[in-house]
Amino acid sequence: MTALSSSNAPPLNKYLASTEKKTRDEALKTLSVFLSDESQGELPKSEMIKLWKGIFYCFWMSDKSLVQQALASELAELVLSITNTVSAFSFLNGFWETMVREWNGIDRLRLDKYLMLVRRFVNVAFRLLIRHDWDSKMCQEYNAILEHLDGPLCPSDGRVSTGLVYHITDVYLEELEKNLRSSSSAKPIPLALILSPFFNLVTQTPLATTYNHIQSSLFQPLLSSFSLIEGDESRARKRRRVDNGSSGIYSSIITNSCLDDASLEVKLSPKMLRRKILRRLFETASSVKTRDANRRKIYALWRAENDDDEYYDSEVELDSE
Known part of the structure; x- marks a missing residue:
């Protein structure tokens, strides 16, 4: 041939x-x-x-x-x-x-x-990024593949099947966790950057069902896992009641992450990383590009995750820890 x-x-x-x-x-x-x-x-x-x-x-x-x-x-x-x-x-x-x-x-x-097959390709994309030490430019290029018109996480492309979006959401953290458990890379995962397509999707999707699935199948399980790692069982149980029983503990993700740039940032403590992820959620909700209905839901999630936490009052307090 x-x-x-x-x-x-x-x-x-x-x-x-x-x-x-x-x-x-x-x-x-x-x-x-x-x-x-x-x-x-x-x-x-x-x-x-x-x-x-x-x-x-x-x-x-x-x-x-x-x-x-x-x-x-x-x-x-x-x-x-x-x-x-x-x-x-x-x-x-x-x-x-x-x-x-x-x-x-x-x-x-x-x-x-x-x-x-989709699960395999989600997995291999993470392996490719690990091979290149989570280079921020490469992470951004891969995010662009997922988010551009014709991409599976494009919020404005009505041709994208919700079933495909749901499945990617369901396996994303699982495949990331799986890769990290078997990886010897010393570079921290730029977690907010890796999750950027989902931050954008929850702000812009016109479908309430898509928003709800991403919140319940990705963000809430991740935040619940933070609570378990931090040893706050009561908050973890509370979160699991609204997580529909999904996911396990993403310990490798939580203990090996920075926020946006693996080459410049060091690994963050679980407590600090959780706070910064929550702040990123708040910032996305505050964007002028965010749909009003989605903004209200993101704010509600943000409040729910902070109602029993000694949360920061200012940027100074957040960044000084």
């Missing part, structure tokens, strides 16, 4: 979408070799769209649970095989745009395996 760039052969995406497993497997091997070739430049967007169309249907054709799991892992690992970071981000962007475009066409019988 000839290389992707050859104009004399049928496009590789057609081999990837073949009904024959042997043909699909050979196409994946060719794709892996191509992507890992340091001499290859970034694919034009039109070619990346075609490529991901083929990959999507390659996964569509996969059957049997173990085959699907292995293929999902193999596809995600392709991200780490790309030595050029621009090309790696281009490949990730192709994945997320394809998920947005194709999600509503996934039938009920195939949905579970695509949920697994």
Whole structure:
């Protein structure tokens, strides 16, 4: 099978979408070799769209649970095989745009395996960022992939399935925690930067259901976990009553985080990090871009999280601890 760039052969995406497993497997091997070739430049967007169309249907054709799991892992690992970071981000962007475009066409019988694929790609994106020591520019570039028009966390793109948004929300902290437990990186996680797409989404989404899901499945479990790490069981129990029973303790996240820049900041204590995350929530609620209905909900969350806390009265007190 000839290389992707050859104009004399049928496009590789057609081999990837073949009904024959042997043909699909050979196409994946060719794709892996191509992507890992340091001499290859970034694919034009039109070619990346075609490529991901083929990959999507390659996964569509996969059957049997173990085959699907292995293929999902193999596809995600392709991200780490790309030595050029621009090309790696281009490949990730192709994945997320394809998920947005194709999600509503996934039938009920195939949905579970695509949920697994999304989880794998959330995970591998964190591994890529860890490899680069949480470089703030790279974190911002990845956030842009998630938030831009055609991205899965874009608040203004009505084509994005709420089911896709909910699933990303559900697995985001879990996959981050999983990576940190197995990582030897000494750099702290820029937690507010990593969560920036969700801060933006809760301020701008016009859907009350989306806002409520992000609050109950991401922000409240995280804040509840802070309380457990701090040893405040009463507040943790109170938070869990409104968390719908979701999530565990994100101890690796909480004990290995700074706020925005891993290269400049040191790890913060759980108490200080919690306060700064809450302040970021307050600041997003105060933004002129925040929808009024969402602002009221964010303020309510902020008050609920501070009603039994010795909270700061000024920026001076917050930053002096």
